[in-house]
Amino acid sequence: MKKICLSCLSLLFLAFLIVIPTTVSAQEILVNSENVEVLVQEPSVAPKLSDEEIENERVRLRGVYKEQILQYQTAYRQFSLTKADFKKLDTLASLEKAIIATRDAYRTRNELLLTYIDQLLLELYHTPSYDQSITSEYINRFLQLKIEIGRYNQLVINSQDRQALRERADGFIPIAKEIQELSHKARIQLLLGKLRSSSGLAQQITQEVKDAHASNPVSATKQAERQRAYQELTAADAAVEEAWTNSLTELGKIKVYSADTYATFIATLNPIQSRLLRWYSLLDQASQL
């Protein structure tokens, strides 16, 4: 009877030992799923913020990002050192240190990427869109990517051995590809939005300058000067449109978004910017006539 009781007790103890970690990991999963829930609930439409609030948020994110870069660099340096030690010594102790350092480097890299995405999201939310549907699509993809990186980061934190870390390295490949491609696309979208907004404003102000002149009649000589200014403004508008056409033709040629294609494309945006600046200078002169 005593033996039966003892064996029952030991079985209960064993069951307790098995159940506790399971409960803990279930709690972790619960916490993770809460995090995920929070991320999912992040709005895909622009939250209403004043210009000052946007700038404050921009500065805050920039500060966090810089700090995280330093943390990542330290962790990566530690990873390199422990990895070299492990290759040299090939002991269990050096392996353990290398595993911890690899995990830290992965974690700091993930946190850095999450803040980077937050910065891009802030700009996408609050920069005039070139194409609203494309901007919304990128915002949704970034939000989805944040969820994926959050999940991946939890897996990294839970990784205790070499095999698990190897799987984490494999798991990061699609995330890295997605983030690189999306970053290029989003930055192109942001630049197009800013320049298109500037072009639209230049056209609007041109009309306003003409309206202001119409309500302020001047001598025939002065009127001739105004007419010359209008011709120059029309030519500036045409020059900007021409630059837009060239740039959008180049955009249409991009099949794969990489660092090279990105660099080639943004070079076509420089003429748009410089011609817009000339347009505004002409507007300034015309407004004084």
Place this chain on the structure above:
Amino acid sequence: MTIFKQEPPVQQTHFTYAEPILEDPTYSAQQQQEISDKRRLVRSRLLNVGGTFLLLLGLLIIISSLSNRDVDDPEVVGLPTATPLPPRVFTPLQERIIGARERTEAIDIRSSELSLPQVDYGFELDEVKR
């Protein structure tokens, strides 16, 4: 008989060593004239040399004083006085133009602040190069 005995006696001149040569009135007047001429010549040459020396010295002083003038601070004489332009008064429309221009100029085409983080996207503990 020697030839010396037949030698005629030395003729005695009318003056002796004891008598000064200048005592000869004709000779003295001539000599004195020459001496005074020479003195005049020497004096005039000394005057010429001294005059030239003084002239050169004067020139040297003038030149050195002129060259020293460059070292001194130049005297500021009559600088043109710039009349400040009245500040330009901007209309609201002109302010909008200037603001729009500044915003366009501020567009960072390279968007370096938002460039991809410079991190190692493919590192791992095991030696598998991707």
